[in-house]
Amino acid sequence: MAVLLGTAAAVYAVWPASSSTAGYGVAASPPGHPAAVGAGSPEPVTAGNQQVPIGPPALKPRNPSHVTAWNNGPGGAALAALSAHVSTALMAHGPGRFVRMKQACVSLAADVATASAQPPIPDTVLESRYRQALTSFAAGAADCRAAISASPEGDEDNVITTNLALLDKAISELDAGVRALHQATGKIATLKKA
Secondary structure, eight states: OOOBOOBTBTTTTTOOTTHHHHOOOOOBOOTTOOOOSSSOOOOOEEETTEEEOSSOOOOOOSSHHHHHHHHTSHHHHHHHHHHHHHHHHHHTOSTTOHHHHHHHHHHHHHHHHHHHTSOOOSSHHHHHHHHHHHHHHHHHHHHHHHHEEEEEETTTEEEEEEOHHHHHHHHHHHHHHHHHHHHHHTTGGGTTTO
């Protein structure tokens, strides 16, 4: 199963300043091996003499100063928490780490509720993509939590069971959220540096 992590730069919290020129951030990893987050954004693929971006480009805000003000307030704080937890959930996908993934999904669901209660991004296109991301994250977090269960065995052990079909659906939903989030917020972290 391929896990796409351009994690809006999940992401957002670790997006390098140089990304303002590239603006791309979706990286494919081999099946079963999540890509590393925070290692920098992937370089565009070269096709002949032309560079082709990987994934959707980040959208540019129409009024950067208003978006920067939003980012410096509670909306940006909610966005940073959301980005961190979706990154952790996707990175923790794998045997022996499912409990951590479920915990990240529980936190992600709470982050979605917090982010939904914040003032909207002051850009209608960015806000629309952000709402798409929140919808995908809410669905992915719910499916992730339902797909992973732990039951005690003996005094110290837990038996972890997973519903692989539901887990695949959750990862697909989280990936869709990451793509929408990157388009909505991929430029926000670099606005102060521009």
